[in-house]
Amino acid sequence: MSKAPVSAPKPAAGTGYSYDDIDHREPTGHGNSPAAWTTVMVMLVGALIMSIAFVLANTTIFIVGGVVLLIGLAIGFVMRKAGYGVGGSKLKNSGH
Template sequence: MSKTTVSANQAESAMASHADAIGHGNSPAAWTCVIVMLVGALVASIAFVIASTPIFIGGIAVMVIGLIVGWAMRKAGYGVGGSKLQNNGH
């Protein structure tokens, strides 16, 4: 174990401050991804309770589709800082 000490200033500079923007993914791509995945989780949960394997697998597939839709929307410019969301003065 190291015997070196860290001063309070060094520790504070190493940590992110609360003023730093951490980017919570507040974008159409993120919201669409989450909503589609929530629907898939709901379908899979109901299928689990009623013991229906095909519907459960369908719910899991909807969740995977949600990930793909979110990724595609981000690539299309609807993610955080995307080209479709920037204000161009109009």
């Protein structure tokens, strides 16, 4: 086995991209907030309803599932504006 150090491949010349331009000092978040979790849960219920309706070939229930998905988006937007999103005024985020 070689004892040479292993390094990441360098980007192609002239691409304008460099691995050194990435700033990892600030955490990215990941949407860990009550608004995000509520939105995801409501939208998962909507997707489940739509999936069951698809198997049953029921258009009405399928549309109801789509409406539940849209309601989930609206709930997330309203909760974020109310201060329950990442960095919101109602939360004291201390990280993960």
